[in-house]
Amino acid sequence: MQDTISRLRDAKMTNILRVQSAALKAIHDYMYERGVVQAMPVILSPETDPLNHPHFDASVEYYGQRLHLTKSMILHKQLSLLNGGFDKVYVMSPNVRLEEGSLGGTGRHLFEFTQVDIELKGRSKEDFMELVDGMVARVFSFVKKECEEDLAALDRKLRVPATPLKVFESEDLRDRYGDDFEARASRELEDPFWVTNFRREFYDKEDKKRRGYYHNYDVFWPEGFGEALSGGEREWEYAEIVRKMTERKTDLRGYKTYLEMARQGLIPSTVGGGMGIERMVRYLTGQKHVKDVALFPRVPGENIAF
Amino acid sequence: MQDTISRLRDAKMTNILRVQSAALKAIHDYMYERGVVQAMPVILSPETDPLNHPHFDASVEYYGQRLHLTKSMILHKQLSLLNGGFDKVYVMSPNVRLEEGSLGGTGRHLFEFTQVDIELKGRSKEDFMELVDGMVARVFSFVKKECEEDLAALDRKLRVPATPLKVFESEDLRDRYGDDFEARASRELEDPFWVTNFRREFYDKEDKKRRGYYHNYDVFWPEGFGEALSGGEREWEYAEIVRKMTERKTDLRGYKTYLEMARQGLIPSTVGGGMGIERMVRYLTGQKHVKDVALFPRVPGENIAF
Numbered sequence: 144m145q146d147t148i149s150r151l152r153d154a155k156m157t158n159i160l161r162v163q164s165a166a167l168k169a170i171h172d173y174m175y176e177r178g179v180v181q182a183m184p185v186i187l188s189p190e191t192d193p194l195n196h197p198h199f200d201a202s203v204e205y206y207g208q209r210l211h212l213t214k215s216m217i218l219h220k221q222l223s224l225l226n227g228g229f230d231k232v233y234v235m236s237p238n239v240r241l242e243e244g245s246l247g248g249t250g251r252h253l254f255e256f257t258q259v260d261i262e263l264k265g266r267s268k269e270d271f272m273e274l275v276d277g278m279v280a281r282v283f284s285f286v287k288k289e290c291e292e293d294l295a296a297l298d299r300k301l302r303v304p305a306t307p308l309k310v311f312e313s314e315d316l317r318d319r320y321g322d323d324f325e326a327r328a329s330r331e332l333e334d335p336f337w338v339t340n341f342r343r344e345f346y347d348k349e350d351k352k353r354r355g356y357y358h359n360y361d362v363f364w365p366e367g368f369g370e371a372l373s374g375g376e377r378e379w380e381y382a383e384i385v386r387k388m389t390e391r392k393t394d395l396r397g398y399k400t401y402l403e404m405a406r407q408g409l410i411p412s413t414v415g416g417g418m419g420i421e422r423m424v425r426y427l428t429g430q431k432h433v434k435d436v437a438l439f440p441r442v443p444g445e446n447i448a449f
Numbered sequence: 450m451q452d453t454i455s456r457l458r459d460a461k462m463t464n465i466l467r468v469q470s471a472a473l474k475a476i477h478d479y480m481y482e483r484g485v486v487q488a489m490p491v492i493l494s495p496e497t498d499p500l501n502h503p504h505f506d507a508s509v510e511y512y513g514q515r516l517h518l519t520k521s522m523i524l525h526k527q528l529s530l531l532n533g534g535f536d537k538v539y540v541m542s543p544n545v546r547l548e549e550g551s552l553g554g555t556g557r558h559l560f561e562f563t564q565v566d567i568e569l570k571g572r573s574k575e576d577f578m579e580l581v582d583g584m585v586a587r588v589f590s591f592v593k594k595e596c597e598e599d600l601a602a603l604d605r606k607l608r609v610p611a612t613p614l615k616v617f618e619s620e621d622l623r624d625r626y627g628d629d630f631e632a633r634a635s636r637e638l639e640d641p642f643w644v645t646n647f648r649r650e651f652y653d654k655e656d657k658k659r660r661g662y663y664h665n666y667d668v669f670w671p672e673g674f675g676e677a678l679s680g681g682e683r684e685w686e687y688a689e690i691v692r693k694m695t696e697r698k699t700d701l702r703g704y705k706t707y708l709e710m711a712r713q714g715l716i717p718s719t720v721g722g723g724m725g726i727e728r729m730v731r732y733l734t735g736q737k738h739v740k741d742v743a744l745f746p747r748v749p750g751e752n753i754a755f
Contacts, residue, residue, distance in 0.1 A: 144706055148531070148715065157534025160486040168481045175474045180466040183726065185745050186492065186518070186543050186561050189753055201509045203518070205547045205560070206750055212492070212509070212518075222755065223744050225454070228463025237492050237543060241511050254511070255492050400450055400755045409454065420489065438529050439491050444512055447495055449528065449706045 147448045151438060158293035159436050162286055163424045167235075169285035170259055173278050179231040179261065185219050186237065190401050192217050193393045195344050199241040212239040215417060217346055218401050220262035221377060224411045230264040236417065244444020250432045251369050251422055255441040261374075262415030268358055268376050271414045272337060275362065275372065276306040278418075279335060286427055299429040304334040308362070313340045330367040337362055345387035347375035362418070364426040371423065374416015381405040453754045457744060464599035465742050468592055469730045473541075475591035476565055479584050485537040485567065491525050492543065496707050498523050499699045501650050505547040518545040521723060523652055524707050526568035527683060530717045536570040542723065550750020556738045557675050557728055561747040567680075568721030574664055574682050577720045578643060581668065581678065582612040584724075585641060592733055605735040610640040614668070619646045636673040643668055651693035653681035668724070670732040677729065680722015687711040 150156065174181065187203065187210035194214045201212040216236045223232050237257050246252040259278075263271055283303040287294070294301055309332075316324040316338060320331075328336070339360045341347075347359035359375025378384050384405050388395055395402060404410055424436045434440035441447060456462065480487065493509065493516035500520045507518040522542045529538050543563050552558040565584075569577055589609040593600070600607055615638075622630040622644060634642070645666045647653075653665035665681025684690050690711050694701055701708060710716055730742045740746035747753060 144709060147528075147706070148710070151528060151531040152533065154532075154534055156532050157486075160488060160535060160538075163489075164481060164487045167487050168477055171474055171477045175470060180463075181470045181473050182466060182744055183469075183563050184543055186545055187747065187753075188745070188755065190755060199511060201511075203507045203509070203547070205505060205507075206550060206752075208753060210753065219745055219755070222453075222457060225457040226460075226462050227458065228460055229466060232466075235541060237490055239492055241509070244512060257489050400453070403450060404454070438488055439494070439525055441493065446512075447493075447514060447516065449494065449496060449525070 144448055155297065156438065158290075158296045159424065159428050159430070161293045162290045162427050163420070163436070165286045165289040166282050166424060166427060167420070169282040170278060173281045174233050177231070177274070178229075179233050180229045182223055182232050182234050184234050184236045185213050185216055187211065188213060188219070190218060190398050191215070192344070193388075193391070193397070194240060195391050195393075197243055201239050201241045214238055214240050215258070216260050217344075220260060220415060221346075221379070221410055221413055222401075222404060224262060224264040224413055225409060231261075233259060233261045235420075236260040242443045246443040247445055249369075251425070252443050253421060253433055253437065253441050254443045256422075256433075257420045258417030259420060260415070260417035262413050264411050264413050266414050268339070268360060268414055271374065271416065272310065272360070273307070275416070275418070276308050279304060279308065279362075280306045282423070283427070294428075297428050299427075301427065302333070308335050308337055310337040310339060313338050325361075325363065326367065326369065329363045329365060329369050332363075332365045335362055335364050335371060345384060345391050345393060346377050348378050349383070349387065360416070364422070366426075368422070368426045371426070372416050372418040374414070376414045377412070379405070379410040379412050381408070450754055461603065462744065464596075464602045465730065465734050465736070467599045468596045468733050469726070469742065471592045471595040472588050472730060472733060473726070475588040476584060479587045480539050483537070483580070484535075485539050486535045488529055488538050488540050490540050490542045491519050491522055493517065494519060494525070496524060496704050497521070498650070499694075499697070499703070500546060501697050501699075503549055507545050507547045520544055520546050521564070522566050523650075523683075526566060526721060527652075527685070527716055527719055528707075528710060530568060530570040530719050531715060537567075539565060539567040541726075542566040548749045552749040553751055555675075557731070558749050559727060559739055559743065559747050560749045562728075562739075563726045564723035565726060566721070566723035568719050570717050570719050572720050574645070574666060574720055577680065577722065578616065578666070579613070581722070581724070582614050585610060585614070585668075586612045588729070589733070600734075603734050605733075607733065608639070614641050614643055616643040616645060619644050631667075631669065632673065632675065635669045635671060635675050638669075638671045641668055641670055641677060651690060651697050651699060652683050654684050655689070655693065666722070670728070672732075674728070674732045677732070678722050678724040680720070682720045683718070685711070685716040685718050687714070
């Protein structure tokens with residue numbers, strides 16, 4: 144409990160919360176100006192992101208139905224764009240991922256965090272990158288202008304990144320830096336940067352002509368702060384979705400509605416991604432661990448005092 | 450599933466999401482201008498609002514610890530104000546309340562919804578009312594200006610309420626309207642209004658000289674739309690908190706950290722409240738049921754398709 148009290152009382156927390164408030168304001172302003180409509184988060188759902196890496200179950204039962212805590216809103220974002228009246232949507236989306244305690248020490252994992260989660264209909268990854276580049280530039284310049292004293296108090300020199308952010312192919316970075324390319328590139332590069340093509344979740348689009356090439360991406364923060372955003376162009380065709388779920392040993396029975404929508408051709412072609420707010424604030428304020436920017440941090444494997 | 454598809458495709462949903470986006474933008478602008486810092490939501494916690502009315506358990510286990518889905522962030526809001534550097538905080542806070550299916554028909558209950566949840570340190574209920582009056586006026590005038598076409602498409606005539614909103618004592622309304630005063634006053638009055646003094650949760654301040662009088666309040670939307678906001682001045686003294694929890698048969702063992710903080714005199718004197726976003730959007734857009742403004746509504750007792 145002493146930890147909780149010290150954290151809550153820490154003068155640094157005031158500066159961090161002011162930076163966070165400015166960053167969130169810049170995001171909302173930017174989205175609103177661009178006509179990206181804001182939807183409300185989903186917390187419980189019968190179907191959620193399968194999350195293709197180890198984690199514990201987080202679900203509750205209510206009136207005979209098993210409802211899962213949202214691991215990401217990807218499936219709901221895709222379907223929200225079924226509407227013909229808007230083609231850009233974002234959500235301030237809390238995600239719960241009960242991951243293994245070994246991730247507690249990475250400095251960037253919380254088992255509960257919020258993404259600004261964005262999805263665009265009928266656009267390409269280039270369109271999405273342009274939107275995010277603009278958002279990053281907007282957040283950084285707004286924070287720098289509004290929070291000069293807070294950044295000084297935190298001894299943080301903030302650089303507004305030059306846009307467009309550089310885009311690298313993961314295989315090129317692997318050639319240059321080895322298998323640890325994410326961490327090494329994040330330490331060596333000065334500005335945030337995009338990396339494309341990762342084999343991961345079923346919903347990230349795989350090239351039909353070049354199997355094993357994925358039209359997805361991450362953004363990384365520099366100075367060793369690591370992953371900032373993940374996303375991609377999405378699969379929307381039923382056969383591809385089923386093939387890729389099966390490859391990943393996903394239990395299809397957990398995706399009844401989603402798969403039926405896909406079978407009926409109802410999933411629109413979209414592109415998107417989510418940027419972690421706490422990781423962004425960690426980078427903006429230069430904190431050692433993502434838990435240092437949270438009033439009530441949830442670190443994988445750690446006991447939660449409050 | 451047909452319901453889900455129709456809802457997602459409904460042209461009306463575009464208008465509603467635009468109104469919602471404008472309303473959220475107005476809230477964030479207003480808070481930012483007033484220096485109310487924005488904290489991130491808490492989704493899982495060992496201690497949450499006991500919620501003094503019937504509901505089912507919503508909790509998960511993680512590394513041997515039982516964590517509850519947030520029913521409201523009241524306890525965390527109080528403690529966040531332990532920090533000496535800010536005295537106003539707000540959170541866009543998703544709440545999960547697995548209430549009884551009988552509430553599905555009220556038109557204003559979802560078992561999952563988002564509050565704009567605000568808390569002020571060292572202020573009175575009058576200060577809080579002034580802040581909320583300003584927020585309501587700002588939201589309504591912004592939506593009216595920005596969403597003229599959407600409101601027309603929804604056939605909704607929106608009235609920007611005159612502020613300060615009227616304040617009634619619950620006993621006066623009860624004298625005038627009978628026990629059903631909330632619903633009747635909501636139907637008869639033209640503008641949103643405050644009602645003070647309700648016996649409910651332990652954390653709402655009871656007058657020490659006049660037991661049975663509570664320094665809390667609700668805001669109601671007019672035209673029969675009902676409850677909009679709940680809040681109050683808060684208990685912060687250990688003896689009062691224990692007395693009132695005991696009166697309400699709350700299991701004190703579920704509040705170890707909170708009670709220990711109270712015992713050490715660490716809970717600041719605060720006032721606050723939370724306004725439901727979906728209910729606000731329902732009123733702004735004049736929809737019959739709060740589910741009509743949600744892309745993925747969670748109605749108590751109803752099967753969730755997606």
